[in-house]
Amino acid sequence: MKYLHNVTSLQLSLRKCTGCGTCIDVCPHRVFSIEGRKAVILDRDRCMECGACAMNCPSGALSVDKGVGCAAALINSMITGGEPTCGCEKSGADGCC
Numbered sequence: 001m002k003y004l005h006n007v008t009s010l011q012l013s014l015r016k017c018t019g020c021g022t023c024i025d026v027c028p029h030r031v032f033s034i035e036g037r038k039a040v041i042l043d044r045d046r047c048m049e050c051g052a053c054a055m056n057c058p059s060g061a062l063s064v065d066k067g068v069g070c071a072a073a074l075i076n077s078m079i080t081g082g083e084p085t086c087g088c089e090k091s092g093a094d095g096c097c
């Protein structure tokens with residue numbers, strides 16, 4: 001499953017990555033692979049910003065803004081059946097980002 005194109009906040013630092021493979025084990029959407037003893041992002045549009053990879057990466061090579069932005073809005077919409085919203089309207093923004 002893919003979400004919105006190129007909206008995920010997922011970031012990977014190859015300098016910090018040790019190639020342990022934990023991100024592959026915990027990611028529910030098969031976003032990662034290992035190539036040349038480093039993690040690579042196969043398809044960032046599969047990322048649902050759940051935060052599991054960043055939470056479990058032992059070297060701090062991954063970061064993601066868990067549950068924010070349009071990816072979160074789409075997920076919320078699928079779960080609730082309502083209009084996509086990430087809650088940004090509560091901050092006074094004009095419509096959902």
Ligand code: SF4
Pocket residue numbers: 012016017018019020021022023024038039056057058059060061062
């Ligand atoms: S969990 Fe972190 S250190 Fe391990 S392969 Fe993934 S990005 Fe690299």
Ligand code: SF4
Pocket residue numbers: 010026027028029030031046047048049050051052053054064
């Ligand atoms: S945030 Fe979740 S879906 Fe996105 S890459 Fe990390 S584990 Fe996979």
